[in-house]
Amino acid sequence: MTTALSPARAAEPAPADDPAGTPGVGGPSLAAARPDPDDLDPRRALREVARWQSGDRDAARFPYRAVLGHYRAVGKNAVGEEVLTALRAVEPAPAQAAEPAARLLGDWLPQVVDGRQGDYDSYLGSPVYASLTEAGACTQEVLTALLADVVEIESATLADVPAGLARTRAALRALTAVAGLPAAYGTGAAPGAADEVADLVRAAAEAVAAARDAVPAGVLRAVELTLTPTTRSHDEQMFIRVIQIFEAVFSAVGRAVQMATEAVAAGQTDLARGLLAGATRQVAGTSGVFRVLTTMPKDAFAVIRANTDGRSAVQSRSYRTVERSCPTLHLTVQRGDLPADGLRSAMRELDTAWCAMKRTHWGITVKIIGAVRGTGGTAGAAYLREAAEARLFPALD
Ligand code: HEM
Known part of the structure; x- marks a missing residue:
């Protein structure tokens, strides 16, 4: 942590999901440390879900962003009963049941309605990935999208937390290998180089863009929706x-x-x-x-x-x-x-x-x-x- 701690507290590391810490390795996520104030408060998510429920319940227009914004800002285990109850009542219009958007919503909901009682499958969003495979997505595309997301998340906090350098490098190398990108992407700057962080952030951004270009939109969407950490870590x-x-x-x-x-x-x-x-x-x-x-x-x-x-x-x-x-x-x-x-x-x-x-x-x-x-x-x-x-x-x- 690079926050200024009082001498009395300096020996104790801040808890990893303390939103007051510096975002990055060992600290809070960016979404927790620098939240949109509307995401911290459950009311936006509640309002948008209620509006969707009372409308045509078109699964393609479900307010994922508002719900995920709240979940990621506070951590799933801190989401209140009111939001859980609203989400448990969500059901797409029956006429759409066979459509991919309705299926995606149905697959995704278990991940956000499980509260503290969830299991391994609802932790990682297994139904979403099972449907992707059934729909013909290949493993390499799924791995590429997941690793691109790791690289993006890690490189976004590098400037403040250099402890993330090793992780970002490792993720970038793994992405380069899986996505079949030129090896040069995987190197970033040499350790100790003057602009080590800036070079790595640039290499990471280029690799993520190139990797995502090769992945179908449906896979990217599934990966985007299936990140609901229980904490703010x-x-x-x-x-x-x-x-x-x-x-x-x-x-x-x-x-x-x-x-x-x-x-x-x-x-x-x-x-x-x-x-x-x-x-x-x-x-x-x-x-x-x-x-x-x-x-x-x-x-x-x-x-x-x-x-x-x-x-x-x-x-x-x-x-x-x-x-x-x-x-x-x-x-x-x-x-x-x-x-x-x-x-x-x-x-x-x-x-x-x-x-x-x-x-x-x-x-x-x-x-x-x-x-x-x-x-x-x-x-x-x-x-x-x-x-x-x-x-x-x-x-x-
Ligand atoms: C910090 C990293 C990890 C730690 C400390 C850890 C720890 C453990 C522990 C203690 C178990 C024994 C079962 C239990 O009582 O929970 C276990 C089982 C298992 N873990 Fe992990 N794990 C880690 C990461 C992972 C990851 C990333 C995966 C990937 C899916 C994974 C897959 C498994 C599997 C498949 C089992 C069952 C193994 C078996 O029954 O033979 N673990 N893990």
Whole structure:
């Protein structure tokens, strides 16, 4: 924090969601620290939702901005009952039920009506992403939009909080890799350069613009709507985006394993091998995203943890789908009378990448929360260390 603290308070870091702090890593978000006064007060959101309800209830004109403005300025856990009640009554006009805008609204609402009782799915906006996939959005587009948002959010606070340099660089490198942008974007200025911050902010803005150009509007819109941190912490925004990125990867890997199983059953081993190799690349690509996550300050995460009890990723269905689909794939390979050497090595590579990802997650957990229990009710790091040893294809020789 770079705020002037009194000598008596200087030794204690300000709470990460204290809106009086300097926005950026370890402090509040920009939306909390420099809010539009109308966003702090629930009345604008209430007024706009009431106007929408009493009008033609056209989902395409739902006042997302007013609602999200309020949520982001105060933090979801501080949103009052009146707003929650108004949102719980929201329903698009029946004639529009089949339209994409009505579907988006229906998918989005669980994320804002869950109050403090939400789960992992409503934390990250799972239904919105499930519909995107169903509508044909590709994983690379979703990852690009999510990473572009991380880069934008992080670079917006760099001038005041240089502690964000490492995170912005890591996010920019991850974006460059996923979006297939020229490597030059990923470098920004060299550490220690005179205009380090200005150069990085410029590189970030160019990369974000180039990345978003390649992403369909529907994907950008979904990403824009699915950021509702429970606190006013800057770091929770990054945390939610990172979770959404991993979820997109888990879903893609689960689909690849299931399609590979069908391909093996149909005797198409080359197709199955290609699908598994693609899944392995996706899993291996998470190492760049972990580098963003490791910039999470312990104190900031303690505040996030305290506000997200019961929303642990241990509930992730896409993660379990990967684990549960692999034995079926292995069984199908064993039953098929196929030349499966290449396939077995593709399975082994996916297994190795998956276990490496789990070990990294365990290492980060140890660093950030130590030995305390998880928000999902497990023993925490000790549980993860054991889980990291569980292989996707344990019977593969
Ligand atoms: C600060 C970063 C993180 C910490 C400290 C952390 C901590 C934990 C802990 C303690 C658990 C055990 C379950 C529980 O009781 O909650 C867990 C499980 C899990 N976490 Fe994280 N986590 C972090 C980030 C992430 C991210 C970004 C993802 C991406 C989705 C993720 C995915 C998972 C999954 C899938 C599980 C279930 C693992 C299993 O059951 O094998 N975690 N995490």
